[in-house]
Amino acid sequence: MSTLEIKDLHVTVDTEDGAKEILKGVDLVIKDGETHAIMGPNGSGKSTLAYSIAGHPKYTVTQGSITLDGVDVLAMTVDERARAGLFLAMQYPVEVPGVSVSNFLRTAKTAIDGEAPKLRTWVKDVNAAMERVKMDTAFATRNVNEGFSGGEKKRHEIVQLELLNPKVAVLDETDSGLDIDALKIVSEGVNRFREQGDRGVLLITHYTRILRYIKPDFVHVFVAGQIAEQGGPELAEQLEAEGYDKYVTAAATA
Amino acid sequence: MTVTETARESVAAALEQEKVLSHLHPEGSFLVEDHPVPTGREEIWRFTPLKRLRGLHQDADLSGLLVAAEADVPAGVVLERLGADSPLKGSSGYVPTDRISARAWAAATVGYGLTIPAEADLADPIVVTVTGTGTEVASATHAVITAGPHSRATVVVKYVGSATLADNVEIVVGDGAQLTVVSIDDWADDAVHIGHRHARVGRDATFRHIDVSFGGDVVRHDSTADYSGPGGSVEMLGLYFADEGQFIEHRLFVDHNQPKTKSHVVYKGALQGEGAHTVWIGNVLIRKVAEGIETYEENRNLVLTDGCRADSVPNLEIETGEIEGAGHASATGRFDDQQLFYLRSRGIEESEARRLVVHGFFNDLIRKIGVPEIEKQLLETVEAELEKTV
Known part of the structure; x- marks a missing residue:
């Protein structure tokens, strides 16, 4: 049982003109077994929310709280958050030259579990996770994300999701830049993770198409650093038909 | 000066077969x-x-x-x-x-x-x-x-x-x-x-x-x-x-x-x-x-x-x-902050993430050496150097 609770979250980012507030009071509760989709136009603060949960140093939380099962997430370092059970699949996964995928995965798994995985089963687990997302197992010997195509980077994120198996996964525009085949493969990976029953998912997306493959329980519309509206899956369909215009106009005139 | 000599000189000059006035290498x-x-x-x-x-x-x-x-x-x-x-x-x-x-x-x-x-x-x-x-x-x-x-x-x-x-x-x-x-x-x-x-x-x-x-x-x-x-x-x-x-x-x-x-x-x-x-x-x-x-x-x-x-x-x-x-x-x-953040977001402690990045920085080069015993020795030397600070 785990619950990620975000209360009145205000976040700023440092710019040349000083601190700029991006998130202006976000409230969100993700209980285990629930999938929440966050949708919104560019610049609405969706990615800022994802990075703030993960603890990226670029963002400063000025007000509010984030807790995982009642424990203060904001007091934790980036790696402590991951070990507590949070995972961020990034929109632009980072290349790490000279570090092989297999070394990276084993080091991460060891850090999360607090002990090295059993060698015999681990190699099998890694290969199986790669095969499930149709990634050639030869990628294990390549450097992390280096020379990977956009789709390969996203599949690699899903491999990590499955191997590290967090309590709550934040997927930041994992669907962006994917062709339809890759989108299905990535969605299947997320669905396998969800099917465990007690895992939370925060799915951040600009487009509705991934929601055809990953059915959210709740949809939140993000505009100008706040949740402008929330509802069930039907809200996504409405957004697909009408777009974000009415929310953006409302926020601009507010 | 004959025509041939002039031609030879201009060819030599064009090809700069002798001296190049270059700041890159002092005359020995x-x-x-x-x-x-x-x-x-x-x-x-x-x-x-x-x-x-x-x-x-x-x-x-x-x-x-x-x-x-x-x-x-x-x-x-x-x-x-x-x-x-x-x-x-x-x-x-x-x-x-x-x-x-x-x-x-x-x-x-x-x-x-x-x-x-x-x-x-x-x-x-x-x-x-x-x-x-x-x-x-x-x-x-x-x-x-x-x-x-x-x-x-x-x-x-x-x-x-x-x-x-x-x-x-x-x-x-x-x-x-x-x-x-x-x-x-x-x-x-x-x-x-x-x-x-x-x-x-x-x-x-x-x-x-x-x-x-x-x-x-x-x-x-x-x-x-x-x-x-x-x-x-x-x-x-x-x-x-x-x-x-x-x-x-x-x-x-x-x-x-x-x-x-x-x-x-x-x-x-x-x-x-x-x-x-x-x-x-x-x-x-x-x-x-x-x-x-x-x-x-x-x-x-x-x-x-x-x-x-x-x-x-x-x-x-x-x-x-x-x-x-x-x-x-x-x-x-x-250190590339993005690389460190990525590694740490996977649970890897900061010191370990730094070690990975430095090893990675050198690994590509070490792998090119092609002399296995030297490669192994260098990986160990890098590790020993890192123990001093990182």
Whole structure:
């Protein structure tokens, strides 16, 4: 049982003109077994929310709280958050030259579990996770994300999701830049993770198409650093038909 | 003046077969007096802490016999003591380009010649260990490594112990030969080593130079290469790690004086601790005659702590437009925050993430060395260096 609770979250980012507030009071509760989709136009603060949960140093939380099962997430370092059970699949996964995928995965798994995985089963687990997302197992010997195509980077994120198996996964525009085949493969990976029953998912997306493959329980519309509206899956369909215009106009005139 | 003479002169001028006025390589001379005592303002000396050279650049006594070379060589390979009048001396065409090199050339009474016969194919590396036994008197040595035509070999030269050393190493790569020379400066903390290495690369030959510098107080290497025929290929890899107070300088010069030749230079360094200072000068000259050549040089520095300084200067002088490719890159930076964040977001602690990034920084280069025992040793050395700070 785990619950990620975000209360009145205000976040700023440092710019040349000083601190700029991006998130202006976000409230969100993700209980285990629930999938929440966050949708919104560019610049609405969706990615800022994802990075703030993960603890990226670029963002400063000025007000509010984030807790995982009642424990203060904001007091934790980036790696402590991951070990507590949070995972961020990034929109632009980072290349790490000279570090092989297999070394990276084993080091991460060891850090999360607090002990090295059993060698015999681990190699099998890694290969199986790669095969499930149709990634050639030869990628294990390549450097992390280096020379990977956009789709390969996203599949690699899903491999990590499955191997590290967090309590709550934040997927930041994992669907962006994917062709339809890759989108299905990535969605299947997320669905396998969800099917465990007690895992939370925060799915951040600009487009509705991934929601055809990953059915959210709740949809939140993000505009100008706040949740402008929330509802069930039907809200996504409405957004697909009408777009974000009415929310953006409302926020601009507010 | 006849028409023919005029034509010959203009052809010679057009091809610049003789002299190129280039700032990249000072004219050499064997005469010490042709090289005035540097003041530190000269282009080639401006980064070097002359005060720490123990007078090597002035007139320090070079009669020390505190450096000895040892090697086990397989049958057929000749290892000989190199006397001052050995015919091997000068066989690479090298002419000293600075005072220390000229002084070492004149003063060297000890040294070795290592000759790999034509068409020999040596599976195991030849390891030459140069051991210094004291810094009280400076020593000068001379070495000539010759790879006969169509031979294939790897030579590892390890510098250990304490010394104040000025040396010239000539490397002659015969036509069609494949020679790898790995130089490892693993000196004690008090060593001063000013080294010059010059390779002359034969027709269709492949020369790889891997220069590893970890130890010593002041280490400065001039590594240069030119070609005695078309089709030669030079790869120069460098790896250095400067600690507190340490100075490491690499000056490279590849002289593309023959057509269809290649050069590829990659040097990577890490710096940690107050006063750690590294310098990398990567010079390439493409002469008019050198049509169809390819060259690329790259230097990367990773600054691990405050108080370090990395200088990096790539220079490319192109005299012909008929080239396949020419480029260079240089970057000096701290840890990449995005890389650290990515690793840490997977639960990896900050110190472990830093270690991974530094290992990764060097790994790509180490994997290219192609001598398994050296690769393993270097990975361990990087690990040991990292334990000091990261």
